[in-house]
Amino acid sequence: MSGARLTHGAGESNVATGMPVLDHLLALLARAGRFDLTLEIEPDEPAAEVDAAGAALGLAVAPLLRPGAHGAGTMPADEALAMVVLEASGVPLVAANADLTGASGLGTDMAARFLRALADAARLTLHVRLIEGEDTDHVLAAIFKALGVALADATSRP
Template sequence: MRQAHVARATKETDIAIELELDGTGCVDVSTGVGFFDHMLDAFGRHGLFDLKVQAKGDIQVDDHHTVEDCGIVLGQAFAQAIGDKKGIRRFGSSYVPMDETLVLAAVDFSGRGQAYYEVPVATQKVGTFDTELAKEFFIAFAREAGVTLHVRLICGENSHHIIEAAFKACGRALREACEDDPRVEGVPSTKGSL
């Protein structure tokens, strides 16, 4: 079973995440940040990951620490669950349309955690959610998961649609990259390691 249980507690947040890569999209999320809960739900359901996130943070300050730290812990969970990376597809990509919006996400389980997030939105808020926090989440996630992640807005106007399409596209791209490929022997790298 490719699964992980990761917890992290600081003076700002207390987060516990359970992840199963080969799940059915069963998601249970509670972070105290409503729009972010919705995004993590979309991420898990479209990635077909079984995902449980329990987070308490200093949201009386703002949502930044909670969102970024969830990215850290979820990235650590992916790194733990994927293990030695033997037999995986390694690369994955997905285009996700939502009405007027189209977003591309592409991922490589390279071991080199970096994110390239070019998803401009016109508004600073979706409800009470600071739209810039989506980028902070993906940067933290990619770094800790050890993946190279590209997220690009192809077209779109509605900020809710844009951010949601980004989370769905990332979930689907990760699902593809994590999948076992029966034709791959060992680690899918010309160097022999990732």
């Protein structure tokens, strides 16, 4: 059974996507955003697992967002620095300046796939900016941590 549960909490996570790197990144997202996250994806091809994980998180976060809610987060991971700004606009869109093709061994940009699926499911406009960073592991970590902070910001505002 695939699905996710997301609540404000202590940053605890129990994630099983079938991709250890994505599990790690989602744990970083939960910790940075202080969310308790449970997410499990049925085994499939790697690209389908990434899509399913993004969609599951989007469906879990959507009820926490009021229309027009917005949030921003800027986070480091070693030499990398990333910023994510989002709005619950009802118009799914991802605008990013980072191309991480091949970073996960998929031959595609896993982060972009995940973010597109998240934006589609939660109907978010996401802007992702890589400010600094060369090491792809650090860049991915910074992006997912910044996303966690931005989601926390958007879901905690009255």
